[in-house]
Amino acid sequence: MDRRVVGVETEFGLAHRGGERRGLPPEEAARYLFRPVLDWGRSSNVFIPNGSRLYLDVGSHPEYATAECDRLTDLIASDRAGELIMHDLALRAEQTMAADGYAGTLYLLKNNIDSQGNSYGSHENYLIPRTTHFRRLSTILLPFLVTRQLLAGAGRIVPAADGRGAHWAFSQRADHMWEGISSATTRARPIINTRDEPHADAGVHRRLHVIVGDSNMSETTQLLRFGSTDLVLRMIEAGVPLGDFELEDPIAAIRTISHDLTGTATVPTRDGRRVTAVDVQSALLDRSRRFVAEHGAHHEHVDAVLELWERTLQAVSSGDHTLIEADIDWAIKKRTVEDVAARGGLPLDAPRLTQVDMAYHDVHPERGLFRMLERRGRATRLVDDDAVRRATVDPPATTRASLRGRFLSTARAFGVEHQVDWVQHKLVERPLEALMLKDPLAVEEPRLESLLDKLGDRAARLQELDIEQRAAQPGPLALSERYRVRDAPPPDPPLI
Structure with missing residues (x-):
């Protein structure tokens, strides 16, 4: 399959902060947010003219699922368009709330964990050939996804607990996964969900549903997240030998790896070895380079994916995060938080830094911290504003x-x-x-x-x-x- 169809579903955090009054609970705020959607489609689950799906998910989480895309830049633009669509709805909801006597600010956060520790997801969907052997797929893909957080984690400040002080983690989602593979989504939260709804000819296609990923603000992080996964899938489909990195306990491993920014923590494999996340990712990167050299680049961004993949592993291995501080979400956020901490002489567990962590994911194009960094040249762009605006309607x-x-x-x-x-x-x-x-x-x-x-x-x-x-x-x-x-x-x- 030369052209891979990919889509991403994003659940947004929602919070209303009133002025002198207490803010509305999320379920009430969500009803205001989706009022125009109900007026338009007489449902809180609609498809909109840009081909995407907009709906209200379990737990009053607004959710946006991109249209199916076969180009990485289209996928990134469509995902960014979802932020603008949600922002548009938030502005209208604030006006309606104020008219009803509930003045305040509505916050939509493209993250994966709220202040109470509740988690919500960013789900990837890859259309793969029905002939792909699922056992081989899962054996190779699980170690890749467990360690992929080095490349595509959104990063977070972990509060002090169990005798360990506040510290950084690669991923927001890692601590909330409970199984490697399962048909459940909310009850068990597996890394790979086996629900097979290809929304295509089921005799030809299968849907690979990955629910372990963090929601990304950075476009280059998205490029690496989807681009590296696509390369690994292509090698699996082609039958390329990828080595044996099957993990003894994927869930224990994903937590261990997330909490070690040095990339040196080891986790056990089924055959009794111990490997690091950098070991696994480096081996798969090397095989990806050989695969591309032998079979050619299947899209125009392959070289950029490979270069950023290598540079990210180098940054983790060396501890020099400046190598990726404009390109990978966890590193961009980490530098920003550290700048604020240094100016104020703040410890990592200071409430102000927790606010910065959350503000990074605010989708408001003017107020959101990530968008401010982008305007100041501290985050790399791949698609321009016009392309994102067009993607809201086209x-x-x-x-x-x-x-x-x-x-x-x-x-x-x-x-x-x-x-x-x-x-x-x-x-x-x-x-x-x-x-x-x-x-x-x-x-x-x-x-x-x-x-x-x-x-x-x-x-x-x-x-x-x-x-x-x-x-x-x-x-x-x-x-x-x-x-x-x-x-x-x-x-x-x-x-x-």
Whole structure:
């Protein structure tokens, strides 16, 4: 499979801070946040015109699932678009709350743990061939994912406990995983979830559902996270010998590794050896380089992935985190926290530094700490602001999401009742003509065009409604036009 289809689901932390009054509990704040979504789609679980899914998950966590992507930059842009969409909803919710007497600020955090220790996830979905042997896949992939936190962890300050003082950890998610492989998601929180819903031809494809990853703010961290995983999967699928790093206890190992920023902690393998996270990652990096040399680069960012992979391992091994302090989330955050601590003479467990840790993940484009660092050149960019804004309304052009987006926009423009999921496309008034689009890489479908043509001259209608012009207007609130209920007043101007 030359083109890999990938998507990522992100659960957001949500908190409301009132002025003089106590803030609303998360479940109440979530209802305000999703009010425009309910108005638009009459559900808290909807697909939107950029091909992505927006919904309210268990525990009042807003969740955004990107459209299916086959390019890493499209995936990163679509994920960033989710932040802008959530921010747009938060601005509107704050206005509605204030009108109802609940003045205050709504915070949306793209992280994985709240102040009470509750965890929420960032789930990756990779479409893999059905012929891939799952036992071999899991044997190789588990050690990779357990140690991948060196590359893609979001980092966190761990409070003092059990006789150990406050310290840094690579991952926010590692301490909340309980099984290596399981069909459960919330009860057991496995590293790999075996629920097999490919949303494609199940005879050809299988979905690999990885739920161990941290939510990333850094675009280069995302590039390494998804790019390195894709390379390992390609080698597994090609039958490349990757060595035996099967761990005796993956859950104990993931915790040990997370709490050791030196990368020197050893964990036992099933065959009685002890290895470090750097050992495992270095071996897989070496094999990835040989694989690319033999088979060629399968996308334009392969060299960048390999270079950043090597540089990150060098930074961990040497202790010189300046090598990656603009590129890898845990290192970017660590430098920022240390700068604040040094200026104020603060210990690592100071409440002020915990606030900095949380502020790093605030998705507000002006207030959020990571976005401030980005504007100051302390975080590397891969996609520009225009690409992110376009991704709030335009689906990826090279996957099935483009068909889903066209179907949604056209049906919405005509006010026609419709039902959509990852595969199904149906006009309620024409139930016998429902389409099941099982090819995730399809970008043309005559049956879909024929169905939409029956609604009339949609091109003229779209031009009349000026949808294209609204989609091109700057700022994330352009997306609000897509949510707007007919005859409702327009939203306020962008607040950023």
